Amino acid sequence: MTNKISVCDLVMVDLLGKLTWKITQKRGNISLMIYIFAWLIILVPQYAFSQGVIVNLLQPENPVAGTSLVIRAPVRSLQDITGAVLFYRDPSTIEYRETEMALDGNTLSLVGTIPASSVVQPYVEVYIQVSLRNGSTQTYPLADPANNPFRIIVTGGSNQDSVLILSPSPGQRISPEELMISVSLVYAPPIVDRSKTEIFLDNEDVTTKSVVSGDIVIYSPQEVPTFLKRGVHEARVVLFDNKGKAVSEKSWGFFVVSPEEQMASSTTLTYHGIGKIELRNESISGVSTWYNRGDINLEGSYGILTASSLVHLSSEEKSYRQPQDRFGVTIGIPWIKLNLGDSYPFFNSLVMNGQRVRGISGRISAGFLTIDAAYGQTIRGINGT
Structure with a gap:
C-alpha cells in the first residue's frame, strides 16, 4: 500500500514548515535577547562597582627601608565615607596588619602611616577598606585585595641610611662612664662586608677595640677612654665592600658631660604641642554640608617619664554611628607603657592587630619577657531605628 500525498497535504506541510521556522526564529531572537540581558545584569553592576570611592593609590616617593611610610589615596568624595582601614604586610609575613586612615579634607584623600618597623626591602604590600554611610564597604584594589594587593617597592635608601645609630643618639648628653658607640647594619x-667595618671616635681609629657581631658593631664601654673631655665629640662609621672599597659612611655628634650635668638635664621638664582646625564645606546637587574637625597633640617628658595626649573632634560624631572623635593619654617609663582612651594595640592577627580600642591598654617589657594587654570596646552598640 502506497502513501499518497495530495496537493493540499503539500500545502499544509509547507505551511507547517514555515510556521515552525518562524517560531524557531522567534524563539532564537528571544534567546538572544535573554542572553544579552543576562550579560547586562552581570556587567553593569560590575562597571558601576568599579567606579569606587577611591580614585587610586599614590605611589610614595622614594620609600626607604626603616622609615615610616605615608600612604595617600585620593577619593571622589568624603561625604559618603565613615572610616577607612589600611592593611599592610612585608615579605616576611603572610598576615596583614592594619591601621586606621585619616580623612584629609584639604587634599580630598585618605591618609595612613605604615610604621618604620614594617617598611623593609624589597617591598610592602597594601590594600584599603572603606566603610560607607549606607553600611557597605569597598576596597582598593576592588578584586580580591588580600591576594591582589598594591605593591610598593622599598629601597635601601642612600648611603647615610645604611647605618642605623643605636647609641649614643645624635646630640645626646652622656657621661664618659655610660658612653657606648653602637650601630646596626641591618639596612x-x-x-x-660587615667584617671590614671601621669605626672612629674623634677621627681616631678604634676598629681594633670594637666588636662586630652579625649586623651589630659595638665600641665596648670598657674600651672608651674615661678622660674624654667635656664637650662635643664625633663618631664615624665607614662601610666597605668585599674588595675593600668604601661604599658608605655615617657620622654624628654627641655631648660628653659630667654625671651631675647629665642628672640635671635628665630632670628637665620638656614639652611641646600642636593644634589644627579644619573647616570644609561641600555642596552637591544644591545640598550644602559642613565638615569641621580639630586636633590637639601634646607631648612632654620629665626624666625617664614620658607622656602624650591626643584629642580629635569632628562634627561627624553622631550617636547613631561608630565613633569619629578620638581621645587618648599615654604615660610611660622605659619598661612600662600605659594607654587610656583610644589606642591601637598589636597582637596576633587572629586576636587583634591594630584595631582601635576605647578603654585601657599597656605593655610591660622586662628583658626577655614582654606582656601586652588591652581591655575596652572596639565597636559601639547602636540602637536601630
Missing part, C-alpha cells in the same frame, strides 16, 4: 646593602 646595609648586600655588597657591604
Whole structure:
C-alpha cells in the first residue's frame, strides 16, 4: 500500500514548515535577547562597582627601608565615607596588619602611616577598606585585595641610611662612664662586608677595640677612654665592600658631660604641642554640608617619664554611628607603657592587630619577657531605628 500525498497535504506541510521556522526564529531572537540581558545584569553592576570611592593609590616617593611610610589615596568624595582601614604586610609575613586612615579634607584623600618597623626591602604590600554611610564597604584594589594587593617597592635608601645609630643618639648628653658607640647594619646593602667595618671616635681609629657581631658593631664601654673631655665629640662609621672599597659612611655628634650635668638635664621638664582646625564645606546637587574637625597633640617628658595626649573632634560624631572623635593619654617609663582612651594595640592577627580600642591598654617589657594587654570596646552598640 502506497502513501499518497495530495496537493493540499503539500500545502499544509509547507505551511507547517514555515510556521515552525518562524517560531524557531522567534524563539532564537528571544534567546538572544535573554542572553544579552543576562550579560547586562552581570556587567553593569560590575562597571558601576568599579567606579569606587577611591580614585587610586599614590605611589610614595622614594620609600626607604626603616622609615615610616605615608600612604595617600585620593577619593571622589568624603561625604559618603565613615572610616577607612589600611592593611599592610612585608615579605616576611603572610598576615596583614592594619591601621586606621585619616580623612584629609584639604587634599580630598585618605591618609595612613605604615610604621618604620614594617617598611623593609624589597617591598610592602597594601590594600584599603572603606566603610560607607549606607553600611557597605569597598576596597582598593576592588578584586580580591588580600591576594591582589598594591605593591610598593622599598629601597635601601642612600648611603647615610645604611647605618642605623643605636647609641649614643645624635646630640645626646652622656657621661664618659655610660658612653657606648653602637650601630646596626641591618639596612646595609648586600655588597657591604660587615667584617671590614671601621669605626672612629674623634677621627681616631678604634676598629681594633670594637666588636662586630652579625649586623651589630659595638665600641665596648670598657674600651672608651674615661678622660674624654667635656664637650662635643664625633663618631664615624665607614662601610666597605668585599674588595675593600668604601661604599658608605655615617657620622654624628654627641655631648660628653659630667654625671651631675647629665642628672640635671635628665630632670628637665620638656614639652611641646600642636593644634589644627579644619573647616570644609561641600555642596552637591544644591545640598550644602559642613565638615569641621580639630586636633590637639601634646607631648612632654620629665626624666625617664614620658607622656602624650591626643584629642580629635569632628562634627561627624553622631550617636547613631561608630565613633569619629578620638581621645587618648599615654604615660610611660622605659619598661612600662600605659594607654587610656583610644589606642591601637598589636597582637596576633587572629586576636587583634591594630584595631582601635576605647578603654585601657599597656605593655610591660622586662628583658626577655614582654606582656601586652588591652581591655575596652572596639565597636559601639547602636540602637536601630
